[in-house]
Amino acid sequence: MSRIGKSPIEFPSGVTIDVNGGNVVKVKGPKGELTQQIDPDLKVKIEDGVLTLERPTEQKRHRAMHGLYRSLINNMVEGVTNGFVKELELVGVGYRAANTGQLLELTVGYSHPVMFGLPDEVKVETRMEKGKNPVVRLESIDKQLLGQIAAKIRSFRKPEPYKGKGIRYMGEEVRRKAGKAAGK
16 A cells, blocks of 8 residues: 555544535635645545545556555645645855746846746745845745746756855755866
8 A cells, every 4th residue: 555645634623625526526624725636546534624535546657646646636635725835045155036017037157137926826025135046936826837837937047066056946956067177
């Protein structure tokens, strides 16, 4: 039995979960509403504020889907109650970040600023303090969308291993390499 799949999902009193047609799960909470379509073979049971997923057989596909959909539904419950936050740090001389509404403007060493439009589901906030690296703070109830947006922003200038410059996740360790050895 899958360790992740068999563990129950307890949801707080402010969260409601609806299962429509047997394979569409809607989670509604204080921060918003999320929808996820699940595999039709899996059965969803809701009893006394606890959701459990059951699989029909021990096939490899059913075992894989069991843990996957349990994690996705758990992330939906977590998102509508608390939300998710990712912070990106811009490391480099002259690197700047600013936002006007949902438009993020990054100056990361190119001849032009990088403009990136964010979807309405993701809230963005930028901080620039003297003596510290600029920080882009992303907040959303959808964990998958948040991770995808953060990865896209990071891809504009990935951290390089020699000087460590680039856009990195807050707290990310960049492995540094030794530079070129001195000539003879």
